[in-house]
Structures are given as structure tokens and as C-alpha cells.
Amino acid sequence: MSLSDMTGQQDSGISPLVAQAVEFTNTYKRHRHDPAAIREAMCLKQQYPALMGEIRMEDWFAGRRPGERIVYAGSIWWAAFPGHLHKPLMEGKQGGYVFDFAAVRRFAGNPQEKKLLEELTEFWRQEATILKMIRSWDDELAHELSQPGQISGYSNGFSLALDLDRLVQKGIPGLKEDILSRKLAAEDTDSETGFFTGLLIAVEVLEEVCRHYEAQARDLARKAVNPDERCRLEEIARSLAGIIAHSPESFREAVQLVWLYVLVSGGKHLEAWGLDVALGDLYAHDMDRGAITEEEGVGMLASLWRLFHENGEAATCRIGIGGKGRRNGEHADRVALIAMEATKRHKQVTPQLMLRFHKGQNPLLLKTAYDTIHESCTYPLLYNDDAIIPGIARIFGVSENTAERYHPLGCGEYMLAGLSPSMLDTNWNIPKALEAALHDGLDAEGNRIGPCTGSISSLDTFGKLYEAFTKQVRFAADLSARAYQKIREVYPRECAFLYASLLTDDCLERGRSAFDGGMRYIGGCAMGHGFTNAADSLTAIRQLVYRERRMTLAQLVSALDADFENQEPLRKLLLNAPKYGNNHPEADETLAMLYKDINRAAREAGLTVGLDFHTVSSVNPGGYGMGFGSGATADGRKKGQPYAIGNSPTSGFDRNGLTALLQSAAKVDPANGGAVTNFKLSREFFTGERAKLEALFSAFFAKGGLQANITVVNKQDLEAALERPDQYPHVLVRVGGWTARFIDLERGIQEDIIRRTMY
Numbered sequence: 041m042s043l044s045d046m047t048g049q050q051d052s053g054i055s056p057l058v059a060q061a062v063e064f065t066n067t068y069k070r071h072r073h074d075p076a077a078i079r080e081a082m083c084l085k086q087q088y089p090a091l092m093g094e095i096r097m098e099d100w101f102a103g104r105r106p107g108e109r110i111v112y113a114g115s116i117w118w119a120a121f122p123g124h125l126h127k128p129l130m131e132g133k134q135g136g137y138v139f140d141f142a143a144v145r146r147f148a149g150n151p152q153e154k155k156l157l158e159e160l161t162e163f164w165r166q167e168a169t170i171l172k173m174i175r176s177w178d179d180e181l182a183h184e185l186s187q188p189g190q191i192s193g194y195s196n197g198f199s200l201a202l203d204l205d206r207l208v209q210k211g212i213p214g215l216k217e218d219i220l221s222r223k224l225a226a227e228d229t230d231s232e233t234g235f236f237t238g239l240l241i242a243v244e245v246l247e248e249v250c251r252h253y254e255a256q257a258r259d260l261a262r263k264a265v266n267p268d269e270r271c272r273l274e275e276i277a278r279s280l281a282g283i284i285a286h287s288p289e290s291f292r293e294a295v296q297l298v299w300l301y302v303l304v305s306g307g308k309h310l311e312a313w314g315l316d317v318a319l320g321d322l323y324a325h326d327m328d329r330g331a332i333t334e335e336e337g338v339g340m341l342a343s344l345w346r347l348f349h350e351n352g353e354a355a356t357c358r359i360g361i362g363g364k365g366r367r368n369g370e371h372a373d374r375v376a377l378i379a380m381e382a383t384k385r386h387k388q389v390t391p392q393l394m395l396r397f398h399k400g401q402n403p404l405l406l407k408t409a410y411d412t413i414h415e416s417c418t419y420p421l422l423y424n425d426d427a428i429i430p431g432i433a434r435i436f437g438v439s440e441n442t443a444e445r446y447h448p449l450g451c452g453e454y455m456l457a458g459l460s461p462s463m464l465d466t467n468w469n470i471p472k473a474l475e476a477a478l479h480d481g482l483d484a485e486g487n488r489i490g491p492c493t494g495s496i497s498s499l500d501t502f503g504k505l506y507e508a509f510t511k512q513v514r515f516a517a518d519l520s521a522r523a524y525q526k527i528r529e530v531y532p533r534e535c536a537f538l539y540a541s542l543l544t545d546d547c548l549e550r551g552r553s554a555f556d557g558g559m560r561y562i563g564g565c566a567m568g569h570g571f572t573n574a575a576d577s578l579t580a581i582r583q584l585v586y587r588e589r590r591m592t593l594a595q596l597v598s599a600l601d602a603d604f605e606n607q608e609p610l611r612k613l614l615l616n617a618p619k620y621g622n623n624h625p626e627a628d629e630t631l632a633m634l635y636k637d638i639n640r641a642a643r644e645a646g647l648t649v650g651l652d653f654h655t656v657s658s659v660n661p662g663g664y665g666m667g668f669g670s671g672a673t674a675d676g677r678k679k680g681q682p683y684a685i686g687n688s689p690t691s692g693f694d695r696n697g698l699t700a701l702l703q704s705a706a707k708v709d710p711a712n713g714g715a716v717t718n719f720k721l722s723r724e725f726f727t728g729e730r731a732k733l734e735a736l737f738s739a740f741f742a743k744g745g746l747q748a749n750i751t752v753v754n755k756q757d758l759e760a761a762l763e764r765p766d767q768y769p770h771v772l773v774r775v776g777g778w779t780a781r782f783i784d785l786e787r788g789i790q791e792d793i794i795r796r797t798m799y
Contacts, residue, residue, distance in 0.1 A: 053152045058157065062156055295340055537555070639711060663683035719750045720798050
């Protein structure tokens, strides 16, 4: 049986999952040469609701992601499996048009299915978005991005936080009306691009998803024995019928619409920017007229949180509340408060609740946030708008009013919600730039990873060494920017990302999809790793080599290449050199200089290739894995040890107390792509000295501190969890830009977290 034989047939020997993959592929083939928006819309129509999971009896809202998929039009998040690009095939989690290249091994239950899946595999080798992207790279770019050098490209995707406030105010009928009016005014253009036609089909698919779940909810309600379950299922059905007919008229309808839209547009990567704004007016209206109680509001959000947790990616899924620029601050605050109460009860790693705050905001929000952090262990994450917004305005090149729309998506990388994507596609190994500077553009094994910058003997001053380092930085920035520009070129031909385009500013007005000239800004964010280790290395070299002359640069490089074998006295000198996190002026200033110079280089490289912005973040816990594969560094770190994560000191090297750490962290230039600082606080300190703790963080934020990731835990619990993990499933820790159950982490990461200084 071939692919064409399957069309329109039901064969008992073929599973529904394989049959859906065949039908999707045939749909794609039929529309392969249509405009991207039409092709995508027809594929979405075949995909949904076929790939939607079923309502469960405990759900308060409809909408679940299925357990398995073989081929589909992927979310706006990923266009590559996060692995090594030299692998010929990548499994699953890609984006754009996605195929699971392990499908034959995973899903072939009989010879018929095996034959069909082999045919699908061969077809999608040519058509999968990620593979088309890789084929677009020139030889230099492909070589550099596929090796463990300064820059590696582990994905080709982007992220968007959508305008959910517009979604709720317009509703499905309002969105359709907007599309129709634009389509009529631009009929000739739409006949070429198919954009408005594709959008209409996509909205009709969303309506069909609502009808599918309405029928399912009514059927389950008829079968329900428990009266409470029956009542809840009937409420789900009524809400779904309501949002098809009109814009949301209740808090419940608004939550249902938001959840379904986020799910179909985001897949496993669920971002909810400004949720308090989107839901605020209807929550206030329902509360003030007595339609719901606060307890019911908390219950609905707690159920929504459960759906985020059970359907989303563990390292992403952010819900944003608070912040400057909200149109309905008083109403939004009421939702923000029940959102924090829902988080207290939820106590799971996702969704990542984050509170943006500023001086003029209701102080009850920040007070409640500290209470919630104590009870939830890590949430909400705290973001200081007074410092961050001016920094974002500078690094993105936008006004502060526009910068108010920032959203720290995923692990905390900044983007402009409803205005731009933040392509997250390159990993930047910052210590590798220093390694290349010390080896004339080579790594310690002799592989070329950067431009020639001169022999060790030519680096006879710290200024010359730093100049060689920044030359490597500019090389890496250029590679990263070129990778993002390639994405900008390839995406418009392949994908319209219709659900994202519909809730992104200017796409409707311009009649273009997101990457095809619709979005106002297009840029990228390189995920930087090892900032602290690189900065501490530079501090140690300046002091011990150039100032005190305790060793020569050649001696240092030899010791690093040998991983300090028989060089413990030299390593001890490096370990004892000043470290970031102790309010040491030179160490802190070196890190601040590093952030500034790296982000400046990235911005200039981005503008050169036509990007609107190009930033570098320091948020992602990938530094653990990157450290495992990197050689020794001049801060005394041995080969294979993890890098410090984000804007945090190397674990255990902040030795002068919490006040000193806060003073160090406040010095980083806010013009960056996102920088997280992890704080590990004991429960005794958090509860016994609460007033002191709040005063310390208040001073930190007043001095320009950007953000705080706070883990509240006892060291004894962490140590006991290593030995008796089954007794400590409740212990949550902040890894980098995401939260995890401590017992789920690799042993090396667990040990590194234990080494973090406890305050």
C-alpha cells in the first residue's frame, strides 16, 4: 500500500496515528505549490481537531495536546530538535513542518505501516522545515554551527508572545470580521499571498475545535455520574458555544478562549503575556455582579495552571502578570493576586509565573509575591521594570513605551510581545572566545574556532589580550547574526504561522504573515553561556599574569591545556583571585564590561545583516551541559565542570554574604537580551527575617537589580533527596531560567545546586 492508496480509505491494518500522518502528508502535497498561508491553513484543517487530546473528568476547560504525533504543522517555537546538527535526522520537536524521523522505529506495528512510514520519511527528508533551513546555509556557516566552537546552532526557530488582550476583546467573531474587512480591501493582493484567505480558514479551524470539544463535553456530561462533574462539563460546553457566537462575556469564557488559542498556536511552548490584562475586565465584572466568587476564580486559574503543566514543555511556559503600561491596572491587579494564589496551590514546575513590578504599582502585589515564593518555592519570578525597560529600549533600539511590551519568554530571553519574534537559535560559548584568543583562533585541541589574533608572546599587555578576545567575540556575533538572517530568508517561503500572525501587530494592517513583512521588528537572541566564568578568568589573568606577574601567560595556557595536572599551586592562585558576586569592584566591573561589549558586538552584527535587533541572553541552564564539554578555564574551573548559570556567581564562590551578592548583581548593564540571577535562601531566613529580606531586595532593585530567581529550600532537604529521592518529590529548585523537581535532575546538576551558597 502506498501513500496515494491510503487517501480517503479506512484500513483496519493501519493505526489512526499513522493514517493521520499519511492524510496530512497528502494534504501538504496537494497544496505544496500554493501560497504558504493557504498550504498551512489546509494542513491545520487536516490536523485539528484530529490531533487534539480528549477532555478529562477533572478538567475545568477543554483543550489538550495529544500524546503522540508523527507529522504536523508545528508551533511557533522550534524548527529543530535541540541536538547536534551533524546528525542526519532529528527526532520530533522541530517546528514549521515537523516530522518525527524515528517514526519507523517508534510506530510501525506491521509491514504495511513500516512501508508507509518509510515513504513518509523519504518525503519529509526534503520537505521538513529544519532540513530546508540547514540546506540554505553556506559551507562556512554550516561548518561553524555544527561544531562545538564559539557559536553552535542547535535550533532554527523563534518565539512569540501573542496579544491575548486583543484576542479576548475581539473574540472569534471579531477576529473574523477584521480579516474579512481587510480581505475585501486587498483582494488582488490576497490572491497572490493567500494571507487573509489562510487566516479565515485558520479561524474556522479554531471554531471547529470548539465545536468538537463542545460535543465531547456534552457527551461526557450525559455519561457523568458525579453531579459536580456533570455540572462542570456542561459549563465547558456552554463556554465553548459562547465563544463561537460572540466575544467572551464572562471570566470563564475568556479563560477557555485564551487556553485554546495558546494551545493551537504554541504546541508545547505556551506563553501567556499579560494574562492579567486580558482577563482583568471580565474577572472584575463577574466578581462585582456576584457571578463568581474569588475562590471560584482561583479554582479556574488553578485548573488552567494544571493544563499548562500537563501539556507544556517543562523548561518554558511562562505566564506574565504586572508591569508598566497595562491599560486596566486596577482590574489586572485583581487577576494577578488570584494568579499568585493559584500558584501557591499548584506547586509544580510549570507554568512559570512571573511578576513584573515598578515603583508606581500596587505594593500588595510584591508583598503577595514574597508570600507565594515562600509557599511555592520559586514563583513568581521577579522582574524590575524600572531598570529593565530603559535597558531594553537601548538594546532593541525602540522607545520606552514600546519596551513596556517586553516578555521574558522561555528561560527569560527578552522579546517584544505582539511586536516581534525572538529567534532563539544559536548557543554562544563565551569562555571559548577567550580560549580562542589564547590559542591564536584555535581551541585547546588545535581546531580552528575563530580568526587569528596573534601568538601568546604578542599578548604582552592585558589590553592586547582583551582586544584579541573582543575580536573573537565579533566573529561569533557575526556567525550568530548570519544564522538568524538565514531564518528570516527561509521562513516566508515555508510558513505563515497564521495563529501567531493574527495576534501580532501590523500583520493584518500590512496584509502579510509574520516573517513575510508583517511584523514590525524581526531579530534574534543568542543564548550566551559562561559569562561569569569568562569574566572571572579575565579578572584572574589581569591580576596574576599582568599585574602581579605570579605566572606567565604561556605557563597559564599550558596549565589550562593540561587541565591543571601537577599544577595545583597555580590553580589555587586562580581560585583565590577575585570573583564576581562578592562586591569586588574589579571582578564586578569586568563582568559588566563583558555584558556590554558582547551585546554591543551582537547588536552591530545584527544591524549589518539587516536584523532590527540582535541580543545575547544569559539565562539558559544549557551552561551545565556546555561546561561538561569545555576545557579548563582561568578562573580555576577544571575541564568538564559546569559553567555558572546566568548572571550568577560560580556556585560556592560568593563568600561575602547576600548583601555583597546583591550589590554585584545590580551592576550589570540592563541593555542585554535577558540575564537571570539565582538566589538560594533558607526557609529559616525567609520566614525569621522577612523584614530584613524584603529590605535587602528593595535596595537591590533600587540600585538597578534586574531580576531575581529565588529558591526557598533547606540544604538538609537537598542532601537527603540525593539519598532518598522517593521521599522528596516536592522539592523544587531554580536551575537557570527554569524550575525543576530536584530529584529529576542529573546528579552533576544536583551537586552544583547544593554547592550554591545558601543564605
